[in-house]
Amino acid sequence: MQNVLKKITSAGIAFLIMVSVVFAFTRLDGYQANADTTDQVSLTLAGTARMQTYGNKKGSFKDGVLTIGKKGKKRIEAVTLSFKNTTGYEGGLRYMVYVQKKGWTAWTNSGKRAGTVGKNLRVEAVRIELTGELAKHYSVMYSAYMQTYKAKQGWVSDGAVAGSAGDGKRVQEIQVKIVPRESLGEQPTIAYRMFRDKYKWSSSWYRNGAVSGVTSGSYQKHEGLMMTVTGSKYTGTVEYRARGEGYSWSSWCKNNSPVGKFKKKNGKRMEEVQVRLTGELAEHFDVYYRTCAREKGWLGWAKNGESSGTEKYGYFIMAFQCVLVPKGEAAPGNLNGIKSKYTSSHLVNGNPVLKFADFKADYKKSNTMLGMDVSKYQGNIDFKKAKAAGVEFVILRCYVRNNYYDKTKKKYVWCNAPDTKFEQYYKDAKAAGLKVGLYFFTCDYTEENMRKYTQDMIKKCKLSEKQIDFPIAFDWENFDYYKRAHKSKGWSTTTMNKHIDEDLNKMVAVFEEEVEKAGYTASIYGSKSRLEGTWSPSIKAMNQGKNHLSIWMAHWVSKSSYKGSYYMWQVNSHGRVPGISGDVDLDVAYIDRLPPASTPIKPDEPEEPKDNGGDAGDSGNTENVTPAEDPKEPETDGDKTASGEGAETADEGNAPDEDPTAIAGGSSSPDEDKQAAAEETDEASSSEKDGDLPAKEDLKTSEQSWASVSVVKPAEPEKEPEEPKDAVPVKQAQPKEQPEEVTTAEP
Numbered sequence: 001m002q003n004v005l006k007k008i009t010s011a012g013i014a015f016l017i018m019v020s021v022v023f024a025f026t027r028l029d030g031y032q033a034n035a036d037t038t039d040q041v042s043l044t045l046a047g048t049a050r051m052q053t054y055g056n057k058k059g060s061f062k063d064g065v066l067t068i069g070k071k072g073k074k075r076i077e078a079v080t081l082s083f084k085n086t087t088g089y090e091g092g093l094r095y096m097v098y099v100q101k102k103g104w105t106a107w108t109n110s111g112k113r114a115g116t117v118g119k120n121l122r123v124e125a126v127r128i129e130l131t132g133e134l135a136k137h138y139s140v141m142y143s144a145y146m147q148t149y150k151a152k153q154g155w156v157s158d159g160a161v162a163g164s165a166g167d168g169k170r171v172q173e174i175q176v177k178i179v180p181r182e183s184l185g186e187q188p189t190i191a192y193r194m195f196r197d198k199y200k201w202s203s204s205w206y207r208n209g210a211v212s213g214v215t216s217g218s219y220q221k222h223e224g225l226m227m228t229v230t231g232s233k234y235t236g237t238v239e240y241r242a243r244g245e246g247y248s249w250s251s252w253c254k255n256n257s258p259v260g261k262f263k264k265k266n267g268k269r270m271e272e273v274q275v276r277l278t279g280e281l282a283e284h285f286d287v288y289y290r291t292c293a294r295e296k297g298w299l300g301w302a303k304n305g306e307s308s309g310t311e312k313y314g315y316f317i318m319a320f321q322c323v324l325v326p327k328g329e330a331a332p333g334n335l336n337g338i339k340s341k342y343t344s345s346h347l348v349n350g351n352p353v354l355k356f357a358d359f360k361a362d363y364k365k366s367n368t369m370l371g372m373d374v375s376k377y378q379g380n381i382d383f384k385k386a387k388a389a390g391v392e393f394v395i396l397r398c399y400v401r402n403n404y405y406d407k408t409k410k411k412y413v414w415c416n417a418p419d420t421k422f423e424q425y426y427k428d429a430k431a432a433g434l435k436v437g438l439y440f441f442t443c444d445y446t447e448e449n450m451r452k453y454t455q456d457m458i459k460k461c462k463l464s465e466k467q468i469d470f471p472i473a474f475d476w477e478n479f480d481y482y483k484r485a486h487k488s489k490g491w492s493t494t495t496m497n498k499h500i501d502e503d504l505n506k507m508v509a510v511f512e513e514e515v516e517k518a519g520y521t522a523s524i525y526g527s528k529s530r531l532e533g534t535w536s537p538s539i540k541a542m543n544q545g546k547n548h549l550s551i552w553m554a555h556w557v558s559k560s561s562y563k564g565s566y567y568m569w570q571v572n573s574h575g576r577v578p579g580i581s582g583d584v585d586l587d588v589a590y591i592d593r594l595p596p597a598s599t600p601i602k603p604d605e606p607e608e609p610k611d612n613g614g615d616a617g618d619s620g621n622t623e624n625v626t627p628a629e630d631p632k633e634p635e636t637d638g639d640k641t642a643s644g645e646g647a648e649t650a651d652e653g654n655a656p657d658e659d660p661t662a663i664a665g666g667s668s669s670p671d672e673d674k675q676a677a678a679e680e681t682d683e684a685s686s687s688e689k690d691g692d693l694p695a696k697e698d699l700k701t702s703e704q705s706w707a708s709v710s711v712v713k714p715a716e717p718e719k720e721p722e723e724p725k726d727a728v729p730v731k732q733a734q735p736k737e738q739p740e741e742v743t744t745a746e747p
Contacts, residue, residue, distance in 0.1 A: 043086065043138075043178045050078035050117060066176045071145050075122040075170035078115025083178070091132025093140065093178075098125035098165040122170040125163025127255070130178070136235060139181050145173035152204050154191065158237070160228040161256035167201055181233040188232030188281065190324050194270075194317075195224030195260060209335045213319030215292050222270050222317050224260030226253075229281060229324075236279020238287065243309075244268040245316065254278075269316030272309030272346070275302075277324075285324045288331050290345060292319035298338055301331040302345035310347040346574075348583070351556045354572040359586050360390045362558070363571065369393055369589045373439065373570065376421040378580055383425075383432035385579030393435035393589060395470065396425050399457035401442040401449075403481045412484070416453055418461050426466060437470025437597075438463075439525055439552075440511070443478030445485065445503045447510050454514040463518060468597045470568075470589070471523035473552050474511045476504055505537045512549055521548055521595050525570075528555040528562045539564060550595045552587075567593045 045066035047059040052074040059068030069076045083093040093110045100121040108114040115123055130140050135158070143155045144162040147169040156162045163171050193202040194212050201224070206212040213222055229238045239254045245268045253259040260270050275289045276282070288301045291308045294315040302308035309317055323332050344352030364370055371393035374381065383394070397419045406413045419425075429436050440457050444450045482500055491499065512522040526535050531553060542549045551566035556573055568589045575586035
């Protein structure tokens with residue numbers, strides 16, 4: 001009998017254990033199934049929707065999700081949510097709704113109604129958030145079922161807009177849930193959509209790198225953007241802003257609030273966007289995004305608040321991608337099969353903005369040095385930071401001889417003075433260990449004045465007291481001034497251009513003569529088209545050994561098609577360098593062809609020392625003379641060379657009137673027109689190779705091996721991405737009066 005009882009007892013215990021295990025697994029399965037939708041503490045929500053026709057309609061709470069309203073044709077007109085905090089954390093729940101014709105209500109606390117009664121006004125959107133300590137540990141998530149859009153928006157959280165405020169779409173149903181942040185995991189979802197003219201807001205929200213917008217069609221102007229982040233245990237959100245055509249930047253928006261819709265009469269297209277993260281999200285993730293610009297294609301990835309799009313170029317945004325990447329990981333690359341046409345995320349005047357790190361990766365080789373050229377427009381510069389980033393030299397604007405319109409005096413006046421930042425820049429650059437060169441900005445056209453102010457530059461800039469490592473460059477850009485000064489002569493365009501070219505070559509000859517007397521060498525700064533046109537007589541004389549001018553070329557493409565020789569190449573006018581706020585010109589100098597900074601010996605001069613300190617030598621010494629490279633006459637630059645138009649005018653408000661043709665870096669834009677730029681781009685892309693010189697076996701790469709070497713063609717960067725067209729200069733308005741020789745200080 002006892003054995004029977006023992007067996008029964010054992011069987012009963014086994015049965016109880018089995019039931020307990022099954023019940024435990026059933027609970028575990030239930031918890032796992034609802035982990036992303038409900039709280040283990042069973043936080044209870046209740047609510048009521050004021051519905052069209054139905055009146056107050058009580059919601060249902062099931063599996064941790066509160067549902068109010070009803071899918072269909074009836075609108076919600078008011079919302080009431082009730083929440084009892086049983087978590088032990090201080091805080092509560094509040095919400096607001098967007099009401100037709102009235103806009104957003106004030107924040108409403110749990111248990112109170114938000115919306116209208118008896119006015120037949122629809123609710124178009126809702127925002128819900130937790131407050132206090134509770135918000136750090138829990139997330140409130142919610143979704144809206146809308147007219148037309150239905151449930152395409154998906155879940156949003158923590159104050160984001162669910163619905164479509166101001167878009168005329170009624171909300172028919174709202175779902176709400178409160179979940180512990182730890183149950184959400186780390187990786188968030190980023191969602192976005194764009195406003196497209198004629199089609200309004202996209203009916204779908206795109207997520208995690210999907211393409212919002214279209215990349216073809218003549219009417220795909222995008223005028224607005226909204227974004228949100230949801231589904232992460234980390235607090236914080238995404239913020240974004242946009243700049244529309246003819247507008248300044250909007251304020252920062254967040255949580256699915258619309259930015260943009262730049263509309264006056266015909267609507268203003270969106271040209272640039274910036275995106276950034278906040279809070280804990282910013283500590284754990286980088287946000288990457290890129291845009292497709294009309295006629296330009298996909299730009300490179302921007303990151304954490306950088307600009308993506310085009311500026312002063314007229315190409316609006318057609319499509320957008322965005323993705324969140326764990327902090328410090330690489331950019332997404334060819335996401336969703338899309339390859340960026342540009343490395344840069346930002347084009348200004350068609351010229352890609354170039355980060356110095358990318359510039360260094362592309363152009364730093366054993367025979368190159370990397371540097372920049374600056375003027376007072378760069379403001380305060382931390383040359384030590386620039387040096388640490390890899391900058392090896394800087395070319396300083398030392399003197400300004402320019403004619404500009406004085407708005408106070410209401411007439412054109414002259415500035416004849418050293419750059420106001422020259423002395424400080426020189427001192428700081430040398431202290432940072434950088435090599436230093438100079439350029440002289442002038443618009444003179446008489447030999448007498450050219451001689452006078454070159455001597456003034458040498459004296460006032462105290463060149464005898466300075467260690468100069470490069471030739472002193474001659475920078476003549478103000479073609480508009482020349483036309484003003486000669487308009488009374490009634491010259492035709494052809495005659496005007498002929499005199500411009502003749503006078504400029506006389507000017508550079510005087511400049512070289514005066515610079516050599518001071519013991520230095522001279523060079524010409526010019527765009528590709530000017531080197532091939534205006535400056536061709538001086539370059540021809542150089543190649544024949546009749547002078548010692550050398551070439552500093554400005555050509556803002558990643559692979560130049562210029563056939564002549566040059567010792568330095570200005571690659572980009574919108575570089576970004578650590579230690580400098582804003583744009584700066586970036587330059588590549590070729591170690592194996594750098595001219596000496598001191599005066600070389602002309603091959604046809606007698607062997608006797610000069611009183612001014614020039615080096616002596618025999619007449620047969622041609623080591624430092626660059627030989628002629630091509631018996632062909634230089635190509636013309638289409639209508640732009642023929643017309644004699646100058647460099648691009650500076651933006652009003654950025655550069656002082658003293659220097660109307662200077663860009664922010666103090667040097668003018670290359671002056672090729674669209675036709676010439678297109679021809680050059682085609683030439684560069686279709687040629688097999690640009691005739692790069694092979695590296696000499698005995699080439700020294702140390703800083704001491706700076707002897708000038710005769711070369712045929714410059715070494716070009718190995719990479720050959722598709723090129724942007726050269727910047728197109730902007731014509732300056734013709735003044736109503738002749739300039740007067742009234743000297744003033746630099747404005």
